[in-house]
Amino acid sequence: MTCHACGAPLAATAKFCHKCGAPVGSAPAAGWRVGLPWGVAGAALGTLLTVVVLRLGSSAGDGRRETSDETAPASRLPPPDISQMSPEERATRLYNRVMTLHSQGKADSAEFFLPMALQAYAMLPALDIDGRYHIGVLDLTGGDSAGALAQADSIHRAIPTHLFASMLRARALELRHDAAGAGRAYAEFLRNEAAERARRRPEYADHKDNLDAFHTQATQAAGRTRAR
Ligand SMILES: [Zn+2]
Numbered sequence: 001m002t003c004h005a006c007g008a009p010l011a012a013t014a015k016f017c018h019k020c021g022a023p024v025g026s027a028p029a030a031g032w033r034v035g036l037p038w039g040v041a042g043a044a045l046g047t048l049l050t051v052v053v054l055r056l057g058s059s060a061g062d063g064r065r066e067t068s069d070e071t072a073p074a075s076r077l078p079p080p081d082i083s084q085m086s087p088e089e090r091a092t093r094l095y096n097r098v099m100t101l102h103s104q105g106k107a108d109s110a111e112f113f114l115p116m117a118l119q120a121y122a123m124l125p126a127l128d129i130d131g132r133y134h135i136g137v138l139d140l141t142g143g144d145s146a147g148a149l150a151q152a153d154s155i156h157r158a159i160p161t162h163l164f165a166s167m168l169r170a171r172a173l174e175l176r177h178d179a180a181g182a183g184r185a186y187a188e189f190l191r192n193e194a195a196e197r198a199r200r201r202p203e204y205a206d207h208k209d210n211l212d213a214f215h216t217q218a219t220q221a222a223g224r225t226r227a228r
């Protein structure tokens, strides 16, 4: 057996080419999505991120935005300078891209950007609570309840009453079909909601729609619990 990409001789059991990293036995075009080894994926990611960010930077009307440069009137702003974009901004753009595609029902495209978004967050030197929430939501989008619970725990340790911790926890436990655990997380959210939202944390303003939607669901869940 030889590598279809570079022609190197391969062991019969090889899943990836030891020389160029191409996956064995699948079309080259689909290769990197199927699962490149991390070393190769990491090397390719820099290029890929630049391309993606360039595309994100040049496209307008892309759905909900978080970064302040996009909420200001466009006429007063120069076009986004990719080289000046911080790693945090790049990560946020990729998060927004995944969420927009996901909400549009474009699951394949969302799945395409999901590992890039997670990798962009993994490269950040430090994570604030909003960043942790984004990672948790991305984890949930990918079906990774353990990852989302880990972010919920980190947020909870930093600020025990933070609403994002209850939100991630409830969603992750629902993913695990743990109705009792999800019910406790909904109840915790409702218990802390008034005091927390009165603090006017900036991340609550960014995610007002998520908070409002979650409030409705938490209230319905509490109603079901009482009815039992
Ligand atoms: Zn090869």
Ligand SMILES: [Zn+2]
Pocket: 066, 130, 131, 133, 134, 203, 206, 207
């Ligand atoms: Zn956010």
